[in-house]
Amino acid sequence: MKNIALFVFVMAVAFMNAQNVYLSKVEKTKENKDKYFYKIDPAKFEAEYLGEIDVQGYSNDDAAVFASIFKKAKEIGANAFSYKPFESVDEKTQPFNPANYRLGLYYITKDELSKPSDVMYFFSSSSKPQTISINKKDYVLPPRSFTAMQGTLGEIYTVSTKKFLGSTIKISVIENAPAQYFRISSVKVKSNTYGEPGINLKSGDIMGLDKSFGDFLRMIYTENK
Known part of the structure; x- marks a missing residue:
């Protein structure tokens, strides 16, 4: 019984910490080998919309989560992203939830992204x-x-x-x-x-x-x- 209880507990913890990263929408793809993936405000850049990624489930391993997102984004040639907040039933923007969020994926020229900053x-x-x-x-x-x-x-x-x-x-x-x-x-x-x-x-x-x-x-x- 102790072994069964321990197994159930471990599986429950694993489930709570599981995180799924998947392409929820693909509008188009781009052929490129860019190694960068920068955050942008699409309204301020001439960005080409490619699709969306959904992240579900919470994880403390930020590097692993980012690696999964990066890999998925590169499948369609994206080199930029933006946060896409969900809207509630009353059309109010919901605050960021690290266990459930969506990213817009874009392609943008490197010249647009190489602006200096201090x-x-x-x-x-x-x-x-x-x-x-x-x-x-x-x-x-x-x-x-x-x-x-x-x-x-x-x-x-x-x-x-x-x-x-x-x-x-x-x-x-x-x-x-x-x-x-x-x-x-x-x-x-x-x-x-x-x-x-x-x-x-x-x-x-x-x-x-x-x-x-x-x-x-x-x-x-x-x-x-």
Whole structure:
């Protein structure tokens, strides 16, 4: 009986943490080998609509979820996405639900996406709050949240996790460079293999993220202002 109860419990936990990512609509496909997948506002770009992805079920493994979404999007040649909120019966937009959401998929020229930015984004982990110091000013980030900081050209920013044997990095804002994304986490995460989106550098518990994964986290996390 104990074994049966344990099996039922394990299956229930697995079911609650199961997440399905699937193409719910395909309008058209594009032939391209783009390795990027950026978040856009379709109203502000000349984006070609390709289809939609539905994500159902909750998971704390953001990298795995993003990898599944990226793989599905590339099946139809998408290189950009946008969040498509559901509407309730009274036609009111529902708030973002990490266990059930929809993405619009688009194709857009790289020139449209390569605009420079002096913004730096710092993301917490998916399960634990994180404390960081930026130029000796402390920030406490709740789980699944991020803070954005407008950088100044030429200034050096010292970022520390304020932990014993924790990481400290220096960030500079360079003219005509893209936005920079960092994740603060004590969890060990593997770097992405060459040519795949995700984590592209690591310094202890401060990890630099590529723009594709950073844009995804900006969508599913809450901004801590």
